[in-house]
Amino acid sequence: xxxxxxxxxxxxxKNNVTKALxxxxxxxxxxxxxxxxxxxxxxxxxxxxxxxxxxTVSAGRILLDGENVSELSxxxxxxxxxxxxxxxxxxxxxxxTLTIEENIGxxxxxxHSDPGEVKRKVEAVADxxxxxxxxxxxxxxxxxxxxxxxxxxxxxxxxxxxxxADEPTGALDSKASKNxxxxxxxxxxNMGATILMVTHDAYSACYAKRILFLKDGRIFNxxxxxxxxxxxxxxxxxxxxxxxxxxxxxxI
Numbered sequence: 001x002x003x004x005x006x007x008x009x010x011x012x013x014k015n016n017v018t019k020a021l022x023x024x025x026x027x028x029x030x031x032x033x034x035x036x037x038x039x040x041x042x043x044x045x046x047x048x049x050x051x052x053x054x055x056t057v058s059a060g061r062i063l064l065d066g067e068n069v070s071e072l073s074x075x076x077x078x079x080x081x082x083x084x085x086x087x088x089x090x091x092x093x094x095x096x097t098l099t100i101e102e103n104i105g106x107x108x109x110x111x112h113s114d115p116g117e118v119k120r121k122v123e124a125v126a127d128x129x130x131x132x133x134x135x136x137x138x139x140x141x142x143x144x145x146x147x148x149x150x151x152x153x154x155x156x157x158x159x160x161x162x163x164x165a166d167e168p169t170g171a172l173d174s175k176a177s178k179n180x181x182x183x184x185x186x187x188x189x190n191m192g193a194t195i196l197m198v199t200h201d202a203y204s205a206c207y208a209k210r211i212l213f214l215k216d217g218r219i220f221n222x223x224x225x226x227x228x229x230x231x232x233x234x235x236x237x238x239x240x241x242x243x244x245x246x247x248x249x250x251x252i
Contacts, residue, residue: 001161001194002028002051007060009046009217020046022217023060028162033188033195035205037237038214039244044198045166047214051196052085052164053077065161082107086155086193088165088184090172092147094139094154100146101126101135104154125153128191129183145179152183156193163187165197169204181207202241206234215244 009021021043028034038044049055051062053069062069064084072080094103102109105122109115126132129149134142139150155163165184169177185207187193199205207230213221221240225233 001030001065002196003061003063004047004051005061005063007047007050007057007062009043009050009055010058020217021050021057024214024217024219025060026212026219028194028196030194031188031192032210033185033208034197035208035211036196036198036214037200037202037205037211037241038220040200042214043217044214046217048164048166048196048198051162052087053081082111083158084161086158086160086163088152088155088163088168088180090167090170092139092151094147094150096139098138099135100131100137100139100142100150103139104135104150104157106154108158121157121159122153125157125191129153129186144176148176148180149183152180152187156187156191161194163193163195165195165199167199167201168197169199169201177201177204202234202237205237206230211237211240213240213244220244 004024004026006023006025007021008019008023011018011020024047036044036047046055050057057070069080095106098106101122104126105118108118108121122135123132126135129152131146131149131153134146139147169180172180181204184195184197188195197204197208205211209225211223212219221243223236223240228236
């Protein structure tokens with residue numbers, strides 16, 4: 001469903017050019033949960049920004065469901081982000097003046113969708129994530145875990161093709177991080193969500209089914225979880241991070 005083909009990304013002027021991405025290629029199948037790892041400056045956030053259309057590639061192409069995102073107009077890009085991409089943020093980014101139901105359905109409401117259809121979609125995804133009973137409450141009236149589930153429901157309510165997460169556990173404590181990762185696993189395994197997550201954290205990455213490691217803007221290595229247990233996969237991730245060189249603490 002996602003094809004990244006020989007993409008390059010340059011920053012700077014003619015006399016001072018930085019190559020952030022160097023001929024990166026990979027593909028993502030429907031229903032995969034993939035993590036992207038690498039030290040600071042490896043290009044992982046730049047890669048996610050290009051896929052999310054926040055930034056544009058200097059060369060190569062990115063296709064989502066066969067559509068070349070670099071060829072879309074500004075208006076088409078806005079529609080593309082709204083209808084095809086879901087985002088999971090470090091912060092919940094819920095609006096305190098709206099109910100949980102209104103927060104989840106906000107993007108659909110802004111497109112002037114039928115209110116009855118919006119309500120049906122919101123209730124369906126809320127049922128799947130176990131938050132139906134809090135739809136009428138405001139964010140300040142619910143727990144942190146319920147806010148996490150509401151934020152994930154918002155990312156999926158429109159039937160988005162791809163869920164993108166940039167360091168989603170970066171601002172969370174260990175308990176909240178584990179809760180969010182288990183929610184994302186549920187989204188992937190039970191709801192069929194395709195997830196692409198950038199993370200520097202080996203524990204977060206071990207929840208994914210496949211990991212791409214970036215170094216100096218290139219794909220350095222790839223790990224498939226297969227039938228391994230999560231603890232075994234975690235230690236294999238640490239081994240690859242050690243091979244990346246430099247201070248391993250920068251990426252763990």
